[in-house]
Amino acid sequence: MIAKRLSKLIMLLPFALFFPLILSANDSLHAIAMHGEPKYGPDFSHFSYVNPEAPKGGDVRLHALGSFDSLNPFISRGNAASHLELIYDSLLERSLDEPFTEYGLIADSISIAEDRSWVEFTIHPDARFHDGTAIGPNDVVFTFDILRSQGAPFYQAYYENIEKVEALDDKTVRFQFSESGNLELPLIVGQAPILPSHFWENHDFTRSSQLKPLGSGPYKIVNVDGNRSITYRRVEDYWARNLPVNRGRYNFDTITIDYYRDASVALESFKAGSYDFRLENNAKDWATSYNIPAVANGHIQRQSIPHRNPTGMQAFAFNTRLDKFSDPKVRLALNYLFDFEWLNRNMFYGAYSRTQSYFSNSELAARELPSQREREILEPFREKLPPEIFTEVFHNPVTDGSGNIRGQIRTAARLLQEAGWEIKRGKLTHNKTGEVLAFEFLLYDSMFERVVQPFRRNLERMGIETSIRVVDITQYINRQRNFDFNVVVGLFGQSTSPGNEQRNYWHSDFAQREGSRNIIGISNPVVDELVEKVISAPNREELVHRTRALDRVLLWNHYVIPHWHITNYRVAYWNIFGRPETPPEQGIGFDTWWVDSDKASQLSRGRGTTQQP
Structure with missing residues (x-):
């Protein structure tokens, strides 16, 4: 699992006395916690670390190093473009202020065995791919079949204990596990991006190419410039935009990732105004490279944000x-x-x-x-x-x-x-x-x-x-x-x-x-x-x-x-953003930020011509 972090020690009763979420096949849940109970109840309206009224709009540029030659992040071939996760939805969505809890996204409800030997998901009736096709249990079955048979070796290891995935009817999919008591497995299958079977049945999944894939998430790919940049546009009629797990998130109209071959060139380009947000991983640059007028006059903000994430x-x-x-x-x-x-x-x-x-x-x-x-x-x-x-x-x-x-x-x-x-x-x-x-x-x-x-x-x-x-x-x-x-x-x-x-x-x-x-x-x-x-x-x-x-x-x-x-994020960004008052405990939560139109207007996009000494 990738970088979802713990805020405090949770001590549980011995297993013989307590097992979280003991359920029968008829029980229905809105969320699954790996240990204990979900923080948010079934009627929650949004996560506490978002601004539910965050305005939509604005264009944001980010950066990546190197290059890319593939839009398929699920195979070993090629080098996949950054941020492809934006185009996909999963059955469940993880919160950033709990150790490990997931809430319904594509899954409208969840049923789980007492010993966690199986889990069932009921597909949300509104769930749609970007072409308007309804997401069904067959797409979930297809996803796990193709990831395990043609995906990178990681998926074979990660999904090793999935014995069977089957569609029970036109709205329910069931995962049968090869072992009981593996508390993580129901959450693992909930994290997988669900792929459209009708799209990939007509394309070679194993091929590394820049074929624009079909997704169901908050963004879609609108432009690929060779291996130099990729642009995602917010889906205006995104089917899940009003679900509690998404309210206050995904606020930028477009997100463009520009690629740089050299880290030093990338830093100088940021200072010149070529992109908007930078997570600094170089201690020398953080200490010495930001002594510029744009920082002194507040046009570029620098912050050190503490975190409680395991640093690995x-x-x-x-x-x-x-x-x-x-x-x-x-x-x-x-x-x-x-x-x-x-x-x-x-x-x-x-x-x-x-x-x-x-x-x-x-x-x-x-x-x-x-x-x-x-x-x-x-x-x-x-x-x-x-x-x-x-x-x-x-x-x-x-x-x-x-x-x-x-x-x-x-x-x-x-x-x-x-x-x-x-x-x-x-x-x-x-x-x-x-x-x-x-x-x-x-x-x-x-x-x-x-x-x-x-x-x-x-x-x-x-x-x-x-x-x-x-x-x-x-x-x-x-x-x-x-x-x-x-x-x-x-x-x-x-x-x-x-x-x-x-x-x-x-x-x-x-x-x-x-x-x-x-x-x-x-x-x-x-x-x-x-x-x-x-x-x-x-x-x-x-x-x-x-x-x-x-x-x-x-x-x-x-x-x-x-x-x-280090136990903090070093971030630098041009002063165009608004941020929630309460940040997430696990991560920066950049998908909860928004473009503040007043700040953007004050800064004016001619910043690159006025910030150098």
């Missing part, structure tokens, strides 16, 4: 399918040679914290010694686990930030020697094979070279040969999909309610499946079992224990060199 893991990810990275001691040794503290002081303006967990900034992170329950979960695997898991809290190596890492180098040398590597004639060489340790950093953003270069210097002091290859985004995606790399910058996003997606990240079934998200190549029976335990967690309390146990095992196997994170 960004890291140098090893391809452990390669013999050189198969030993955890080698991977740990390389972590000792990565001087984060120097980088943070000299390049990042002290903006970041080192990431110490795959679930950082959440209660799911293993940041204390194992609890009694965690020890019970891990004990059956003791002989297969690093002993430190039971006695220590994982911490990355720490330097003093001076650049002098002699102590770290000595530790790295010892670990490498234990793994069978020694420096011979100035090169780190394997004692048995005679192989010299050499590898390549594969990047798509040239800005990241400045991060890798200091790391390379430390590696070279150990006799390790390294190189950097910067490729375009399409080649980068394809090489990562095919596992054709040594080391990449891996991104492993997490939600407040981890579940079935963990299979695709870590499970051995996906270690050799091209296109999967197990880019590291993890094939560890203990990880496999812990992933299944996370998926089958019966309540929130048990989910926390099981996720922390998984976190410990991933961390102590040293599959990655963790990077850094």
Whole structure:
């Protein structure tokens, strides 16, 4: 699941005493909560983080890096355009101020089994695709059939436990699951964008092309300019515009995404007024690049917005399918040679914290010694686990930030020697094979070279040969999909309610499946079992224990060199927007903003000619 975040700890009664939403086949619901009860009742009018009277109108420009060559985001081929989710509706819609709750969208009502072994959705009578065709149960069946048979490997993992999808009549669709007690499955199927069977039956779903797909969502594609830009227009007669889950959202008339090959050019274009909103991910740019008149006079607004989202893991990810990275001691040794503290002081303006967990900034992170329950979960695997898991809290190596890492180098040398590597004639060489340790950093953003270069210097002091290859985004995606790399910058996003997606990240079934998200190549029976335990967690309390146990095992196997994170959004935008008084707890909620006509008039669209020094 993607970035939907938790606001506070929810403790539930033991599973034996409490199971949320115990229902019979005749019960009907407006929403499903993974744990507990929905925040909003069946008669709610809108989410609390929107302005239900937000005006519609205005044209907004955003940006993306790289390029795109496909309008089909569901397959492994090609590089899909940004924001395609705007054209699709799903059975359910998730709220941004609850841990994991979904409300009816295409689904007018929901019925669910006591043990969550099945779920039924009644299709809203007004649900329509953009061509006016009614959405029916057959479209839902078609969607899941084609995603699992012809979609990216992710869908095979995510929907693995769907045993059958069938239309019960002309308005009801039923999902039968292969197991009971998987609390997340009904919500997972509710998230899927529903595809029109009558459209795709006449087109090749597996083909990467710029064929404009038919959707049912709040926007439709109106213009595609090669691989340079894509424009979405708000659907005036959108069938779901007045539903409670949509009221106050999707307010812009058009949204255009312009593509830039270079990050520096993209930033300068924003300052010149070429696009309207920017989420800044570069600490140096945030600290030094906005000292311009447009910021000083208020034409550009800059805000740091705190969030409670799990930050997930960004890291140098090893391809452990390669013999050189198969030993955890080698991977740990390389972590000792990565001087984060120097980088943070000299390049990042002290903006970041080192990431110490795959679930950082959440209660799911293993940041204390194992609890009694965690020890019970891990004990059956003791002989297969690093002993430190039971006695220590994982911490990355720490330097003093001076650049002098002699102590770290000595530790790295010892670990490498234990793994069978020694420096011979100035090169780190394997004692048995005679192989010299050499590898390549594969990047798509040239800005990241400045991060890798200091790391390379430390590696070279150990006799390790390294190189950097910067490729375009399409080649980068394809090489990562095919596992054709040594080391990449891996991104492993997490939600407040981890579940079935963990299979695709870590499970051995996906270690050799091209296109999967197990880019590291993890094939560890203990990880496999812990992933299944996370998926089958019966309540929130048990989910926390099981996720922390998984976190410990991933961390102590040293599959990655963790990077850094921040717990706020850095946003810059031209002062044309209105925003709700109450922001969502999980995310920025840009789809709840609107163009303020008075602000836009004051700014005047000639801003690009007046803002430079």
